[in-house]
Amino acid sequence: MVRVRGLRIIREFDPWGSPLCTCPHKFTLNPYTGCGHHCLYCYARSYIPGFDRPRPKKDLLRRVRHDAVMLPKGSLISVAESSDPYTPPERVLGLTREVLKILVGAGHRVLVVTKSDLVTRDADILGGGATVAITITTLNDEVAAKIEPGAPPPSRRIRAVEELSRKGVPVSVRIDPIIPYINDDPVMLERLVKEVAEAGALQVITSTYKAKWDSLAKFRRALPEVGEVLVRLYRDIGERVGGYLYLPREVRARMLMPVWRAALRHGLAFSTCREGFPILNTPGVYCDGSTWAYLADRGEGTTGLLRFIRSGAPSKPVHNNEED
Numbered sequence: 001m002v003r004v005r006g007l008r009i010i011r012e013f014d015p016w017g018s019p020l021c022t023c024p025h026k027f028t029l030n031p032y033t034g035c036g037h038h039c040l041y042c043y044a045r046s047y048i049p050g051f052d053r054p055r056p057k058k059d060l061l062r063r064v065r066h067d068a069v070m071l072p073k074g075s076l077i078s079v080a081e082s083s084d085p086y087t088p089p090e091r092v093l094g095l096t097r098e099v100l101k102i103l104v105g106a107g108h109r110v111l112v113v114t115k116s117d118l119v120t121r122d123a124d125i126l127g128g129g130a131t132v133a134i135t136i137t138t139l140n141d142e143v144a145a146k147i148e149p150g151a152p153p154p155s156r157r158i159r160a161v162e163e164l165s166r167k168g169v170p171v172s173v174r175i176d177p178i179i180p181y182i183n184d185d186p187v188m189l190e191r192l193v194k195e196v197a198e199a200g201a202l203q204v205i206t207s208t209y210k211a212k213w214d215s216l217a218k219f220r221r222a223l224p225e226v227g228e229v230l231v232r233l234y235r236d237i238g239e240r241v242g243g244y245l246y247l248p249r250e251v252r253a254r255m256l257m258p259v260w261r262a263a264l265r266h267g268l269a270f271s272t273c274r275e276g277f278p279i280l281n282t283p284g285v286y287c288d289g290s291t292w293a294y295l296a297d298r299g300e301g302t303t304g305l306l307r308f309i310r311s312g313a314p315s316k317p318v319h320n321n322e323e324d
């Protein structure tokens with residue numbers, strides 16, 4: 001494992017102490033503090049004061065330039081884990097775009113995680129060793145407007161999957177979180193997987209809602225009826241895992257199955273996030289979508305990558321600069 005001292009803004013990824021995290025070793029960088037997408041289920045809000053007021057990190061670009069040369073070339077950097085790098089102010093400020101230029105220009109691998117179709121603006125940079133994970137939790141724009149009121153509607157995010165894929169940027173889709181009574185309809189989930197497969201996605205990553213008391217309270221305020229049911233459900237049958245309330249294992253397995261089935265049917269790689277079901281994950285493919293950043297610089301193109309998944313991924317994850 002690579003240990004780098006003296007970093008000013010890029011950090012080693014810490015999965016919030018989760019015993020169920022199966023992510024590869026990686027670094028992480030949040031260009032912004034806080035996020036303007038206002039998702040009801042967001043866990044980052046519990047840790048960051050003023051979370052709903054996104055603002056750029058102080059002296060961001062100078063610190064990123066410093067760290068980019070300190071890291072071993074080819075390091076995997078996730079942008080971002082606790083705020084969306086395409087939070088609304090990015091449209092005007094363009095700081096994430098500058099960050100990507102620095103990281104990709106320094107020869108690093110980048111995994112962009114976002115809910116915004118603004119990411120398509122930066123396809124020209126992302127084609128050079130990056131991959132994008134776009135979160136889409138439902139096909140229903142009205143449901144999304146209730147649970148992710150500040151984020152672009154899912155219809156635009158699906159178009160972003162299509163545009164990035166067409167431009168040769170490998171894309172995963174995070175169906176995350178699946179929330180009981182809100183977006184857990186198996187028929188909708190299977191249609192969602194089908195639509196993102198047709199749009200060119202390579203992998204789906206999914207997980208169930210892991211509750212915190214403050215996010216449950218947000219559900220109760222925004223959606224009183226279903227919020228009350230969620231509070232009772234997680235309070236009565238929830239199990240505490242690493243600081244979160246999880247639904248029982250068999251309930252979670254039932255919620256994830258439609259996504260797993262549809263991924264198999266449509267030839268997509270599949271993984272779960274902090275669920276404790278590694279047996280379901282496509283062998284040889286990292287759970288966070290970063291495999292595609294490792295393969296991007298082999299000149300495979302997205303068609304070649306799809307062939308790679310459908311022919312059976314290798315038994316070991318693909319990487320070339322870790323010492324683990």
Ligand code: SF4
Pocket residue numbers: 035036037038039041042043044045082083084115
């Ligand atoms: S986009 Fe991500 S970081 Fe932003 S509010 Fe939603 S869950 Fe939180």
